[in-house]
Amino acid sequence: MKDRYDYLPNGYQETIKNGLNALRVFSHASYGVGTEEEQLNRLKHELDTADAVVIGAGAGLSTSAGLTYSGERFERYFFDFKRRFGIKDMYSGGFYPFPDVETRWAWWARHICFNRCIDAPKPVYPKLLELVKDKNYFVITTNVDHQFQRAGFDKSRLFYTQGDYGLFQSVNPQLQKTYDNEEWVMRAMEAQGFVKDENGVFQVPEDQSITMRIPTELIPHCPDDGSDVVMNLRSDDSFVEDEGWHRASAAYYDFLKKHENDHVLYLELGVGSNTPVIIKYPFWQMTLANDKAVYACLNYSQADCPEEIAVQSICISDDIGAILDKLKA
Numbered sequence: 313m314k315d316r317y318d319y320l321p322n323g324y325q326e327t328i329k330n331g332l333n334a335l336r337v338f339s340h341a342s343y344g345v346g347t348e349e350e351q352l353n354r355l356k357h358e359l360d361t362a363d364a365v366v367i368g369a370g371a372g373l374s375t376s377a378g379l380t381y382s383g384e385r386f387e388r389y390f391f392d393f394k395r396r397f398g399i400k401d402m403y404s405g406g407f408y409p410f411p412d413v414e415t416r417w418a419w420w421a422r423h424i425c426f427n428r429c430i431d432a433p434k435p436v437y438p439k440l441l442e443l444v445k446d447k448n449y450f451v452i453t454t455n456v457d458h459q460f461q462r463a464g465f466d467k468s469r470l471f472y473t474q475g476d477y478g479l480f481q482s483v484n485p486q487l488q489k490t491y492d493n494e495e496w497v498m499r500a501m502e503a504q505g506f507v508k509d510e511n512g513v514f515q516v517p518e519d520q521s522i523t524m525r526i527p528t529e530l531i532p533h534c535p536d537d538g539s540d541v542v543m544n545l546r547s548d549d550s551f552v553e554d555e556g557w558h559r560a561s562a563a564y565y566d567f568l569k570k571h572e573n574d575h576v577l578y579l580e581l582g583v584g585s586n587t588p589v590i591i592k593y594p595f596w597q598m599t600l601a602n603d604k605a606v607y608a609c610l611n612y613s614q615a616d617c618p619e620e621i622a623v624q625s626i627c628i629s630d631d632i633g634a635i636l637d638k639l640k641a
């Protein structure tokens with residue numbers, strides 16, 4: 313049965329449109345107004361007084377939470393892939409031309425398990441929730457690691473624009489559906505020789521006796537027609553935007569429209585230069601269009617804003633977890 317969201321515009325397309333419009337308006341970069349301490353105090357005030365908080369989250373938020381794709385985590389869980397194939401990090405491994413599907417799906421089982429099926433090593437997402445749980449908030453994110461939901465954010469206030477590690481989609485374009493893959497991940501991890509610790513988290517056994525292949529019979533297929541499946545991650549126009557995705561997109565549009573003239577805090581967390589047109593540029597545009605709006609950019613190395621909205625902006629360059637701790641102090 314249709315509800316009001318079925319009649320609303322596509323929030324993703326609208327935000328992309330806003331982002332593209334921003335490119336025609338803005339010029340030189342600024343770093344906001346005031347010292348870091350003054351900007352931090354201003355951010356505390358905005359969180360306390362804003363009518364609505366729109367959170368835009370990118371990869372930097374998960375990096376702050378310890379979900380790093382290289383270094384110690386990669387060496388611990390993917391040491392064998394590094395040794396055999398020369399893969400240097402989890403991101404590049406997702407594009408590696410593995411010799412067979414059994415090896416490719418072994419890789420993806422690990423990637424999903426250690427980036428989606430466990431809590432992040434550091435409690436950055438719970439800290440963020442503690443700050444906004446009693447606020448009128450909505451989250452748009454390009455992250456695909458499910459950490460907002462794991463931390464307890466209201467699912468009805470979340471829009472995952474680029475997919476979810478926890479979902480498969482069929483290669484059959486007629487099937488515009490997604491399929492939960494957690495049960496398959498658990499079986500594929502056990503088949504590689506990983507063992508669960510006392511907390512139920514898979515670990516490499518002490519003798520490191522794991523395999524880089526899964527049995528052929530474990531290769532995942534679509535439960536509807538038996539076709540091959542791929543990850544539900546946006547990489548080209550074959551990405552499946554299922555019913556849940558469209559509802560979230562419409563809910564995001566609805567939230568923005570309801571508050572477009574209110575005192576809104578556009579809180580950008582860890583958004584880099586890979587997909588600025590989805591979050592960063594639209595936040596700039598919406599701030600410029602509303603003199604009651606405030607744009608806050610929290611980023612370890614890229615905290616800036618356009619000159620045109622400098623007086624409406626807060627830019628803090630530091631680890632996001634550290635900033636959240638200061639906001640709670």
